[in-house]
Amino acid sequence: MGAHKKKRFRIIIILLLFIIYFFLAARPIPREVILSPNWISSLTENTVAETFEGASLPVIAGGTPTGVTPTSFILGSRFGYVDSKGQFIVNRIMANNIYRGRNIWTEYEDEPSRIDIKNLSEETIISIENAGGYPVLLDDRVFILGSEQNALSEIDENGDLLWIYEFGAPLTCIDVAAGLVLTGSLDGIIEIFNSSGERIFYFEPGGSRYEVILGCALSRDGSRIGIISGIDQQRFLLLERFGSTGGDYKVIFHEFLNTGFRRPVRILFIDEDRRIVFERTGGIGCYNIRTRQGIFIPLDGEIYTIEESGDQGFLFLITSHGIIDKKLVGIRFPQDRLFNFNPGFTNANAIFLKAHFKSEDVFLGRDGSKLIVGGGSTLISYNLEEK
Numbered sequence: 001m002g003a004h005k006k007k008r009f010r011i012i013i014i015l016l017l018f019i020i021y022f023f024l025a026a027r028p029i030p031r032e033v034i035l036s037p038n039w040i041s042s043l044t045e046n047t048v049a050e051t052f053e054g055a056s057l058p059v060i061a062g063g064t065p066t067g068v069t070p071t072s073f074i075l076g077s078r079f080g081y082v083d084s085k086g087q088f089i090v091n092r093i094m095a096n097n098i099y100r101g102r103n104i105w106t107e108y109e110d111e112p113s114r115i116d117i118k119n120l121s122e123e124t125i126i127s128i129e130n131a132g133g134y135p136v137l138l139d140d141r142v143f144i145l146g147s148e149q150n151a152l153s154e155i156d157e158n159g160d161l162l163w164i165y166e167f168g169a170p171l172t173c174i175d176v177a178a179g180l181v182l183t184g185s186l187d188g189i190i191e192i193f194n195s196s197g198e199r200i201f202y203f204e205p206g207g208s209r210y211e212v213i214l215g216c217a218l219s220r221d222g223s224r225i226g227i228i229s230g231i232d233q234q235r236f237l238l239l240e241r242f243g244s245t246g247g248d249y250k251v252i253f254h255e256f257l258n259t260g261f262r263r264p265v266r267i268l269f270i271d272e273d274r275r276i277v278f279e280r281t282g283g284i285g286c287y288n289i290r291t292r293q294g295i296f297i298p299l300d301g302e303i304y305t306i307e308e309s310g311d312q313g314f315l316f317l318i319t320s321h322g323i324i325d326k327k328l329v330g331i332r333f334p335q336d337r338l339f340n341f342n343p344g345f346t347n348a349n350a351i352f353l354k355a356h357f358k359s360e361d362v363f364l365g366r367d368g369s370k371l372i373v374g375g376g377s378t379l380i381s382y383n384l385e386e387k
Contacts, residue, residue: 035353035371038381039086043078069367070120072100075374076361079105081120084370086381089120101137108135117142126159138176145171152183154197163197172213172264178222184213190227192218192247200247205229205237215265219273224289225249226267226276234260236267236278238287253287255294266303270310275333277315279303284317286333297331297350307366314352316371318364326362328355328373 070081070089079098080090096107104125106117115135117126126142128135133151136143142155149171153164169187176182180200181193188211192201204211208230215228225239234257239249259281267278277286283298301319304326314332321327330353363374369384 034385035382036385038370038383040381041082041086041088041379043075043080043088043091043377043379070103071365071367071372072102072105073363073365073372073374073379074098074100075363075379076377078377081105082372082379084367084381086379090122097134099135099137102140104137104140104142106135106137111147115144126155126157128155128159136174138174141176143174143181145174150185152181154181165193165197165199167191173216175216175218177218177220180218180222182216182218182225184216184227184229186212188212188229190216190225190229192225192249194247201249203239203249205235207235208233214261214263215267215278217267217269217276219269219276221273224269224273224276226269226278228257228260228265228267228278231260231262233258236280236285236287238276253292253294255285257281257285266306268306268308268310270308270315271313271333272311274313275310277306277310284331288333295334295350299329299351301327304362305364307364307371309366309368311366311368316353316364316366318362318373324358324360326357326359326375328357328364329353 070083072081073079077094078091079094079100080088080092082088090105094107096109099106099108104117104119106115108115112131112134115128115131116124117135119125128144131144133144133146136145144153144155146152150169151164151166152171152174154162156162167183167185168189169185171183171185173184174182179195183191188204188206190203190205190213191199194200205227209232211230213227213229214234217226223241227237227239229235229237236255236257237251238253240252241249257280261279265279267276269276274290275286275288277284280296283296284303285294285296287294299319301321304318304320306317307315313335314330317329317331319327319329329351331350332352333350357375359375361376363372363379365372371382371384373380373382
């Protein structure tokens with residue numbers, strides 16, 4: 001090969017490398033987004049203030065509004081539902097135990113003989129006599145968890161029994177999506193039931209000294225299961241559905257979590273099922289479904305509550321640093337890129353927002369670009385606005 005051809009060949013290689021680097025490494029400069037105060041509502045006075053002026057909290061993320069779905073809350077001694085304008089649909093003092101669904105709720109005694117399910121107009125729509133357990137309202141479906149926590153039944157809109165299933169050990173977690181019911185139990189067993197109460201999947205994760213399911217989550221389309229299982233060692237597992245029968249799942253990822261928890265663990269699918277996040281010692285774990293990779297984001301303090309949407313690739317949570325010291329934390333996840341190459345991103349700088357405040361009781365909710373934070377007897381709504 002002549003010198004001229006060699007030179008041309010080197011130039012072509014350099015250009016190809018530059019093009020590859022450009023597509024892998026180049027990223028648009030993110031636009032600034034702020035948390036702009038929208039409204040403030042007092043639970044005790046039942047009043048709403050219009051948008052107020054003040055310093056906005058800077059963030060680096062984005063989001064879009066997704067309708068006017070009411071947000072349910074529990075804050076201090078009160079519970080209810082608030083709309084996107086800050087007007088209370090339900091605002092009551094808690095006299096007994098409360099279970100809130102998306103559009104239904106119930107207040108019940110420690111050992112209820114009768115359970116009344118109410119709608120957002122506070123009308124009783126279902127009455128359950130001789131309940132024999134405790135209500136569980138998920139995905140606007142009504143379930144009864146047996147008094148010994150080892151039986152689960154579903155109730156129809158007339159208050160009649162649809163089905164009942166008895167387990168070999170007390171249940172430790174329940175989730176519902178896509179017409180399916182996912183359960184985890186104290187003996188380390190995962191089971192899935194269809195809408196008729198027929199068991200279609202059974203799984204024992206194993207691999208730990210003490211077999212127990214501490215957390216479980218079902219993706220919105222029912223195609224994936226997230227599990228936190230075992231003590232010494234604790235594990236995170238992700239299962240994915242395969243085959244044509246609809247009841248076959250296999251493990252596609254698992255990770256030992258070393259030091260774990262001896263209590264129920266938060267785990268949930270977020271960002272329209274693109275990711276699954278879960279508590280782990282010293283922070284939060286996140287597994288990206290598309291890239292098949294996980295990250296660990298360290299946090300100080302203990303996780304007090306997590307909003308459930310994780311919309312548009314970022315998530316808000318509140319950490320506790322004592323009885324009244326709290327911190328609102330915003331987490332931005334790396335963008336999905338070819339080979340997951342994200343220049344400048346590290347687990348440490350995933351946190352883009354920290355806002356300290358003081359309150360013994362707190363609430364956190366989100367609907368698209370609207371974030372609602374509660375403390376004391378006040379709810380404050382923020383808009384996520386791009387600048």
